[in-house]
Amino acid sequence: MLDIVGSRRSFLQVGSLALGGMTLPGLLRLRQAGAQSSAGRKKSVILIWQAGGPSHIDMYDLKPDAPAEVRGEFKPIDTNVAGIRIGEHLPRQAKIMDKLAILRSATHTNAGHGMGAQWMLTGYQPTIEVNDNIYPSCGSVAAKMNGPNEPGLPAYVNLPRSLNLGKAAYLGASFNPIAPDNDPNTDGFQVRNLKLPGKVPADRLSRRKELLDSLDTVRRDIDTKGDLIGLDTFYRDALEMVTDPKAQRAFDINKEPIKLRDTYGRNDLGQSCLLARRLVEAGVTYITVQAGGGWDTHGDNFKQLKTNLLPKFDQAVTALVNDLFDRGLQNDVLVMAMGEFGRTPKINGGAGRDHWPGAMSVLYAGGGLKMGQAIGTTNALAEYPTSKPASPGCVLSTMYHVLGIDHKHVFFDDAKRPMPILAEGEPVKELIG
């Protein structure tokens, strides 16, 4: 694990590697590290999405006293916060429990992947299993409400590829995420179409742009929706992003020290988390990170978790949280980890666990929230909350609270119905203090 001095050193190294004289926002923050107040700083969110449904009872809400067919083979371990115990296969997180908060009492009622995921990502329960979200995803809402924290960068990014149900729905495509559609753990990683195509050097692009400007003379007021003007804006932004190194540098994970890259884990999840940290420092407002696949552990749950899923997840989350705290970003950046539901307490015939929305755990870190606590309880079999039940609206409104977004703000959907950002739920009191 990195100590503070070490990480500062490595970060300064990044800053100087990046470009002489160029001040990264993170560098600025480092200089202000002594400051107590975080007022006025732009907030951002990194949501680690465990698609498939992570097993709450094997990770954050173990029930060692439950019957064998429920408790499973994992043992709880102590953390660095007295009284909070988590699963033995999250040993790194156990050591930084003071920088984490677990909400054990999240709950909803839909056990379908798509519908559950839409509920958790949008706050609204859809009535039909569909390919794309019907309601705006939280990232699109953040993009619409807050925009990017730094001009010239996108507001909403999906890593490493587009999140299935992470679109803008009726907010309009402008608030859809941009995704690299590439794995940051690969050598040649880059964002799709952000770098100049091989055949087109910068001077050729600028010649083309000049020609385009002289030929593209059709009147801009021939439509009724302002799309021609909007496109002009996007052309300006796009050609700026392509030629000005700011955005490319933000996405250039190779600028990170090798040691830090190793700390996060040399896999898609670890490197996406590291890239997410780079992006929030550069000024992206909202980032989702796909926590690999395979959380849908209908078969061989325990082996999948302990050999594959949890080690990667534990390493990446711990590295990210430590990195953010080391940089003094714990009040500005919220990290969350969750999936669409928990898993059945009762172990099935194939040593697996099935879909269980009745109880699930959500991990929060930073964002200026109160850390070092476990909130809510579930019954003896981890089936349902017995205290502080938190709906998807509660889970998300806590996040909007960090972003300074009024979750009752109303948008109009395509049918012109007034739709508040969230129709129900209030921030979890224990977290917002």
Add this chain to the structure above:
Amino acid sequence: MPFPLAAIRFVLALIWLGLCLSPVEAGLSSAFAKIELNDGFAGSQIIVSSNNRDCTREATYLSDNPAVASVDTTGYVMAIGNGSTIVRVAHPDGKLEIRVKVAGVGAGGRSVDFRTEVVPLLSKLGCNAGGCHGKASGQNGFKLSLFGFDSDFDYAAIVREARGRRVFAASPDHSLFLLKGAGRVPHGGGKRLNPNSADYQVIRQWIVAGAPASAPDTPVVRKLRVTPSDHSLKRDSQQQIAVLAEYSDGSIRDVTRQSEFVSNLDVVASVDSTGLVKSHQLSGEAAIMTRHMGHVAVFRAMVPHGEPLTAIPEFKPINYVDELAVAKWKKLGLRPSPSVDDVTFLRRITVDVCGRLPTPAEVRAFIADSATDKRTKLVDRLLDSPDYPAYFALRWGSILRNSNLAGADQAAYAFHGWIKDNIARNRPYDEFVRGIIAAAGEWQDAPAINWYWQNRDDQLHQITADVAQIFLGVRLQCAKCHHHPYERWGQADYYGLAGFFTRLGRKSFGQPPPYFASPTVQSGERDPLTGKSPEPKYPDGDSPKFTSEDDPRHGLVDWMVKPENPFFARALVNRLWGHFLGRGLFQEVDDQRDTNPPSNPELLDALAKEFVAKKFDVKHMIRTIVTSRVYQLSSTPSEHNKDDRQNFARYYARRMPAEVFLDAVNQATSSKAGFSGVGTNGRAVDLPHEGFGSYFLDTFDRPKRVTVCECERSSGATLSQVLLLANSDEIENKIGAADGRVSKLVAEKKSIAESIEELYLSAFSRQPTDAEKNKTTAFVDQQANKQQALEDVLWALLNSKEFMFNR
């Protein structure tokens, strides 16, 4: 004891005379010569005008006897005591006297009535709105009916629930209802009521009286009316409106101050809580909806673009579409743009009918054709070409959510083919719809069952909502849970429509499995109003009976296709109009309701009538629309119509749909789409379902077939789209392909001029202008590598708005 309500109620609140009979001086007039207020809660809005211009807020008002009736500065009169008096209206244009008679106040008069006085306040104060206690789950354990459409439910909620703590007659101010509303105890909704207000006092008075329920025979609102119903307003002017409720006993009451007002387009005309409508700088039309006790009425504000015109000589109507459009333009003072030139028309119609660009050969031939009827002949040729059914099958495939999900790969191909075949044969639309709604059997014989299969997860509800929205142009889904907030639709209509589908069964094998009409109910869904399986009822109509032999779905289609059906034909002609003109006569194209009035009702009716008369001939309707002069206007706005967004005084340019656009890029660069499973020459518009991976199509918002809404396609530009077009290997490889257009031109040793002309014809479907020739030639001349230079020209054309838009 209060008087029996029905006996003394609202004898006659208002006398409507249209114009004032006896102005004291000429010039000024009022809608009401005389006001009668028949109980202590009655009020009435005076509306004063001069020379057809509203001056209600400019006049001053004085009551001769404020102990009988008060009048405020806005001209609102309230009952104070029994007797008669005169309200004197003064304005620079003249003076008026309005006689006011007040009866039924105080002892002997009726007491506060829950339904008439209290419930409207819940709406006015926002208590029963969808975001608060009106939502399906209520708020903090207190639930009201949405916008007060169910006052019995509201009464129980307020008086009987929460162990009666909400009302407390002995100490009315300590009723939770008032404590919360006045913000004296913590209230999530904040302070809604000032204790000194008349509204607070009305509720308090009702609680003091023991919070009585309305008597069963208390008259209920039957109809709402707005006066005036429409008016033409100059920019930055205003119009007071009054709302009149007609009750079941025939009485009429002014409910202006007990109603809510919402504008559908407040950039054109906005409205405040007193019913004062204000126009702004933008011309156009706005519908001001007013709502009271679950009823709605609409005031239409028209803000003309210029002075009304008696004739528009430069516009020569070709058919009735043009004549009806002109009639509307005259009223609005709107002058259309001139007719579009031939080549732009060729590109426009080819994109709109066939979903592709014209070829350079087609452009050259059309320019060379000197026939006067060449546009009409072109329309016929395109409608008879295979590209028309191909493109419209794509559109219908999206609307009908044809998809390969849930093992339906073959069925999705079959359904796509079925749709295309129906369109190619121009099968009458009523038969097409019957083929879908009443589909039964195995998918090989009845591919349309894939529509049911793709909606299987929530079948009854999804099908009900889709039938209403797709084929009736009515969005009924709101009424599943509550009364439609902007319409007459209630749960009885929703579950009535669902009732036609409860006997649809499906076998337990196959993907999709066979569907069949069962003699018995197959769905476990319950109508919440009856607690039983939903029974068939036509929307806004009666309840047919079916035998166990019948398939009720056929009964539904029989009703839909009747010539007098008010929804079916209008929905389709409006959908077509929206497709070709870029905006429906009502917009969105599937959202037909009184509170979303069509911009040209006469035109909508004429089209619908003709569609019925022509036995649902879709090609005929398309021909009628696209051969009209309205469709053939230039998209370039003029000074006179630059603000027009509703009345088609110019063609509204728009982006091409994702599939059409990908094909256009391929056509311009002479490359192939390269999808597998649709043949080597298969284009994006030929794709049978959404399951063909394509970064291009996804980036340009190909519909995911999630919802039936056509607006799913209308999302705006994105950064990823621009990066893809301007800066991607994908496009670069098309532009510079060894067998691509530029390479071919170079290989054929075409001159620079010829090459540039070919590029313009391929991308813009027109010849370059002299200026464009000069610029591009100079550009190419400056560069050593001619192939690269021509690629750069093609890049610039593909990234031009002229290429991206159909204009």
